[in-house]
Amino acid sequence: MTDTSAAPACTPVSGDDKHLRILSTSDLAGIEISLADVVETVEGAYRTLHAGRSDNPRKLTVKPEDGHSVSYAMLGRDESRNVVAIKTSYKHGLDKGREEQHYYTALTLYDDVTGLPVAMMDCSRIGSLRTPAASALLARDCAAPGARSALVIGTGTQGRLALPFLLTTVPSLDRLMVYGTHPEGITAVRERLRAHFPDRDTEIVTDLRDAAADADIIVATAGAHTPAAVEADWLKPGALSVLVGHGLAPSILHRADRVIATSKAQMHVTGTDMADSDGTFPAVDAEFPAVIAGITAGRLSGTERIFAYNSGLVVTDIALGHRFAQLAIAQGLGITVSVWQ
Structure with a gap:
C-alpha cells in the first residue's frame, strides 16, 4: 500500500444528483494514515467548532425500555471543509456478551458548495481512530506535567489504539498498563502497540487498585459488563481520568x-x-474545544485530580471522514450506486 499519511489536502470530487459513492469497511481498511495525521485532523475539528465555523447539535438517542439496543443520529456541518454530514449508529445486544452484539455505523458526506453527495462510508474505522485521538489530546492538554504512567481499562475497539495515540501526544510515558478480561483483546492491544512503537510493550495488570494508584493518566474504554470500577480514593494527586466507555x-x-x-x-x-x-x-x-483553542486551561495545578468525559462529536467524524474520503477518492476506491433515479 502507498503511504498517504503526508498527502496534501484536496477537495473530494463530488458525485452527481443521481449516484452515491459507497466506501466499504475493506475500502477504508486499505488506506494508510499516520497517528499524527489523525490527531491533527481531530484537533482541527475542535478548533473549527470553537471558532464557530461548524455546527454540532446534540445527538438524538433511541433506546428501548429493556435496554437491549441503542441508536444514535448525529447531524453536523464543517464550514472549513464545506461539508455537511449525517452519522447513524446502532448497537444491538447490549444485554449480551461482546461476541453476540451487532454494531453498525455509517457516515454520509455532502459537499455544501456544489450541493452534491461526496460519499457514504462505514464509520467504524473513523470512530476507532477519532476517539483515542481525542483521549490523547485530552491527555496532552490536561495531564499533570511530566506524566510518566498510563493505564488503559478495556481491550475492545477503543482500547486497542489508546496507548499508541497516548504515546503520540505524551511521549514521556514510560509505564504502559492495560487491564482487560478478554485474552484476545489483550493480545490485540499488544500487537497494535508494537505495530506503531516496535520497541514498546505494555504491562498487563490484574490488581486494578494498585495500577490506578500509580497512573498519571487513566483511559477507561471498557464495555458495560466490565467488573472494573476505579474509585476516586484510589487516585494519586494530579491524576487525569478520561472516560470513553x-x-x-x-x-x-x-x-x-x-x-x-x-x-x-x-x-x-x-x-x-x-x-x-x-x-x-x-x-x-470547561469544554475541551475551548481548551484546545487556548481560551481556558486544561488544568490549574499539578495536583488537581481531573475527570474528562470524551463523548464523540460528529464534527470530528466529519473531519476524519472527509480526510478518508479525500484519500479514497484519490485512489479510486469504492463503488458508485444509483440512488436517486
Missing part, C-alpha cells in the same frame, strides 16, 4: 477537582450512569 466509578466524577467535557450536553445524554442518585452531575469547568 466504562471502568470508572461515579465518585471519580463527583470528587474531581476539575471536570472537562468534550461536550457538556452530550455528557448529560450519554453519561447518565455517572450521575448521582438524584440524576444530577457536578458542574463542568
